[in-house]
Amino acid sequence: MNWDDLRLFLVLARNGRVGLAAKGAGVDPTTLIRRVKKLEDALSCTLFELTKKGYVLTSQGTRLVKYIEKAEHHLLQAQQELSGDREHLSGTIRVSVSEGFGTWFLAPLLADFKQRYPAIGIELVATSGFLNLNKREADMAILLEKPTNGQLYTQRLTDYELYLYCHQTLLDTYGTPHDTSELGAFNLVSYVPDLLYAPQLKFIEESALSNLQALRSTSINAQYQMLLHGAGVGILPAFIGRNAPALKRILADEIRIQRTFWLVTHRETREQARFKTFVHWLSEQVQGHKGRFVVSE
Template identity: 30%
Template structure:
């Protein structure tokens, strides 16, 4: 098995499409496609589902991805150790992220980054909007939905699930819905519709065609707190709801899936401090992957 094939597979899995991966690797799309086919033959399993909107990693592909990422991480760590480059990482990196991912997941784990790179200064801006990398509003951004324009480097960070949740106190008072249609008789918590900044977040209609929110909150954190307090039923991020004993997951078969993408400007590709942060977030998500893929 050729390590280059595994490296190409990593690029396709992270980019989510052949064209973007080929550009990132500096090879033709035709060559990359042939190498992927060769890699799948060597492994003996289909690793990618190819569609008109890009490539999706299969179940076998996810297992291979985790193994390949571990090998890559060990190689990079070894190179960094030999070259003594950890001490060279310094300066400020501003990370822009959706409030749910930024506040609930990333912020509590930033101490690990500073411990590894004590000369690095990190600014986290977790707000519910998009960031302009060209205008340097952020050095690295986590986005919902893959950006298609601009001189950007893009890497798939992780898929994540969203499900219906309610607090036990609310269900004790209002009763538990037995069908999705029953939701019409409940207090529903959702986004402020005219403040939704990306179509990827306009998902309430996917859960219930005529969803009507009684309580509208413009942030994921705000919706989470409203539902947890017993205000009503809402569509929450599974990784935020995990480990909350007072939250009940309703209709788990109706889980929705979205994707976080790590994005940074082409001009920042040689900045070691930026690459360190990008790789750090990859490792965090890989280590806590069950949070994002709740069964």
């Protein structure tokens, strides 16, 4: 094995699509696949399975990712220390995120980051809306839409899925619907249409639920609480809905929505030590919890 083969394997593991992975790694797709196959031969195991969604890690591949990411982390630390950057791993990073991602995914993990990098402070701005990076309101943001203007650097953080959820008690009372025509007895829990802060939150138009009586909120956390207390049916990201066993996914074949989180930083500051460190840590956390964002069938 050599490190370059491991690096290319890791790029494909993080992207899943050969074209995107090859472009990001600076090689052609044929070379990428050949090098991954070479690594598989060296390890005498299969690292990927080719599916309709792209290259999916096998159990051996998933284990290898964990080992490589540990090595990558230590190499990054060594690079920072040897180059004198270690002394610059301090200061504050203001991160603007959606309320759901910030509350349910990122906030619980920040204790780990602080333990690793005690001199870096994090200001997590998790609201129904985003701060403006072009106006320097934040150092970085995790957005629902890829920005098209400004001196910004954007990378795909992860795709995520959303489903229709309902409390078990309502299903016990009205029965489990088998298609959207059987939802008439349920209220809809959703966003306030004219107060949406991103077009990616227009779920109702995609899901044929617009005729239901509605309870609305600008807050995804408020919607979660309504659903948790039996207020109706509503669309939640899988990484939120999975937290309450009593909330059941329904009509998953009809209502399955995919969105993307984009990590956005300023071009001129993204190479600074504390920002590179946070981005590397965050990417590592997202990859390690991939199953929370995309539901395995």
